[in-house]
Amino acid sequence: MAPARKRKITVVMPALHDGQAEVLDALNHHRFIVAAMSRRYGKTFMGGWKVTESALLTGGKYFWLAPSYKRAQEGFDLIDSFVREIPGQRTFIHDKRFVLPNGGTIQIGTTRDPHEMRGKGLDGVVLDEAAYMTPETWTDVVRPTLLIDQGWAMLLSTPWGLNWFYEEFRKGESDDPVFADWAAMRRTIYDNPMLTPDQIEQERLTTPPHVWLVEYMAEFHDQAGAVFNNPGAVMNAPMAVRPRDVEGDVLVGGLDWGRVEDYTVFSIIDATTKRGVYTERFQDTAWKVQRARILEIYNYWKPSVIWAEANAAGSPNIEALAETGMKIKPFQMTPKSKRIIIESLALAVADKEISLQNIPARYDEYLAFQQSVSADGRVKYGAPLHGHDDVVIADALAWYGVDHAFDNSVSLRNYSGLYRSRDRRGKLARRDYGVNRRRANLQRRGVR
């Protein structure tokens, strides 16, 4: 057989701007690039560009990873635009994978399905918006895949609190030879050559100051508009739990009613272990059907109490359910009471005091959940425009119940049997301490 002839193809890649080229150049000297960069700097573009170029030059295996399906689609579309015209390349739309004529592959993945990466030896990985990924993505999933072939990684992100991305950034800044593989770079919106000073000023005037510092000045701050600092770290409660697995524990429910286009969410947390055991999210159903479903879940799990949002549609539904003998209590949601339950939940997440099941909507909602400060200094919490926060609210109500589960004012089915008076005093004393500590922590973190 005649030896296969090598065919040379020419691919024209778009030009990078100087700032992007500088970052990619750092990869010639370091294996791990940690780049904290402003929004719209061109992170996604340059990451997609780099995996494409590398796959074309080396024929190796590359991965481009995003923290959500939406972001993954953005990466897919971008890389598709780079390789579409290359003769002989194949695109696997369903798998979000590109195979180039030289055998090089580019796989788009999300941290929702990180198992796709396990067991693979990769030549290079881009983590787009890395700060929004769990630290385990980096330590347990990405790093091992790079070991075999000494592959490189680019961690590109806007900062997000002082999480693992910040720690990696610090390694890049460090002079310690242990971290010689790491390089850190920081670029603000003013370093972006694609924008004019006028455009930047326009952006600044329409952006809240704390968002500006983090997302446009790429500064690492303890708290941004984000409420939940690294929620992925607590989304680790076991998934398939049955009531008999938690027998004897005090269970507490939180219920957030869906209005038009919203979901009704019923979240049950084990107050004894502080773990979520069950969450149901349903939509677009008649109230009567919803109540029947809630009753069914209640009878199955037998929570000691359910705290239910009592606004508008909530009240009559709560009354109807209470009539069946259900231990359901109305929670009046006001800006102030909402703040209390959200801050309590935020702290539980920050302290990893709570653990929750990683159901699909939960992580997204927690990530998106925002704090905004109005001109008169009032703090408001909620999902960004068009987003959902039903799971967060249901969890916050359940967590409120957990917080009060051992309080005298709430009479609980399991209470008297579980805690004798001495234990109870101990519990109450500890609870007081907890409140003070909580307050101290909140002040420390600048939450008023």
Ligand SMILES: Nc1ncnc2c1ncn2[C@@H]1O[C@H](COP(=O)(O)OP(=O)(O)O)[C@@H](O)[C@H]1O
């Ligand atoms: N080198 C480049 N050439 C042309 N367009 C670019 C370049 N870099 C970025 N862009 C465009 O600028 C915009 C912002 O880039 P993007 O990569 O989405 O920024 P980021 O991910 O940092 O928010 C996008 O529309 C992108 O297509």
Ligand SMILES: [Mg+2]
């Ligand atoms: Mg991007």
